[in-house]
Amino acid sequence: MEAPAAPRSPADLFWSCSAIALQGFGGVLAVVQRELVERRGWLTREQFVEDWAVAQILPGPNVVNLALVLGDRHFGVRGALAAVAGMLLFPLGLLVAIAVGFSAVASLPAAQGALRGMGLVAAGLIAGTALKLTPALVRNALGRTAGTAGVAAMFAAVALWRLPLAQALALVALPACLGAGWRLRRGRP
Numbered sequence: 391m392e393a394p395a396a397p398r399s400p401a402d403l404f405w406s407c408s409a410i411a412l413q414g415f416g417g418v419l420a421v422v423q424r425e426l427v428e429r430r431g432w433l434t435r436e437q438f439v440e441d442w443a444v445a446q447i448l449p450g451p452n453v454v455n456l457a458l459v460l461g462d463r464h465f466g467v468r469g470a471l472a473a474v475a476g477m478l479l480f481p482l483g484l485l486v487a488i489a490v491g492f493s494a495v496a497s498l499p500a501a502q503g504a505l506r507g508m509g510l511v512a513a514g515l516i517a518g519t520a521l522k523l524t525p526a527l528v529r530n531a532l533g534r535t536a537g538t539a540g541v542a543a544m545f546a547a548v549a550l551w552r553l554p555l556a557q558a559l560a561l562v563a564l565p566a567c568l569g570a571g572w573r574l575r576r577g578r579p
Contacts, residue, residue: 397430397460408477410476422442426438436526447559458470531571
């Protein structure tokens with residue numbers, strides 16, 4: 391399934407990635423999904439789920455990896471560079487300014503409480519976005535039952551058993567990838 395729209399130019403990609411990056415402190419998944427899928431239509435929900443999965447297993451920040459994939463898909467190396475620059479340029483400057491300002495109040499209890507509160511909000515954003523993206527898994531090659539079992543197994547591995555991400559990926563994601571590949575080779579959608 392092809393996305394209904396595409397970035398007009400590398401410059402459009404740069405400015406769009408800049409806008410996304412400046413909105414997403416901590417919980418970028420919700421912002422990125424809303425902007426790329428719902429607002430701009432550059433990715434379908436299914437494409438987003440697949441590209442986000444790839445972005446998560448690559449080294450580096452997930453959202454930068456996703457921007458790299460998106461930029462390369464539309465404009466090759468120029469697009470990849472424009473998207474990554476958009477993700478990093480303005481947020482880096484803003485982050486340096488915030489770090490300098492926060493250093494003056496970092497030891498205050500109110501500042502510590504604000505940071506704890508932001509952590510809860512970020513967790514809620516991630517959970518809400520995961521629920522919103524669940525319908526995209528219906529057309530997954532594994533099927534609904536195996537897909538749901540994979541989601542539950544990954545949640546248990548990371549959240550309950552607190553396995554390191556590399557171990558959780560080896561135990562859950564690798565068998566899921568192999569199973570999906572097997573089903574695709576057998577001609578099951």
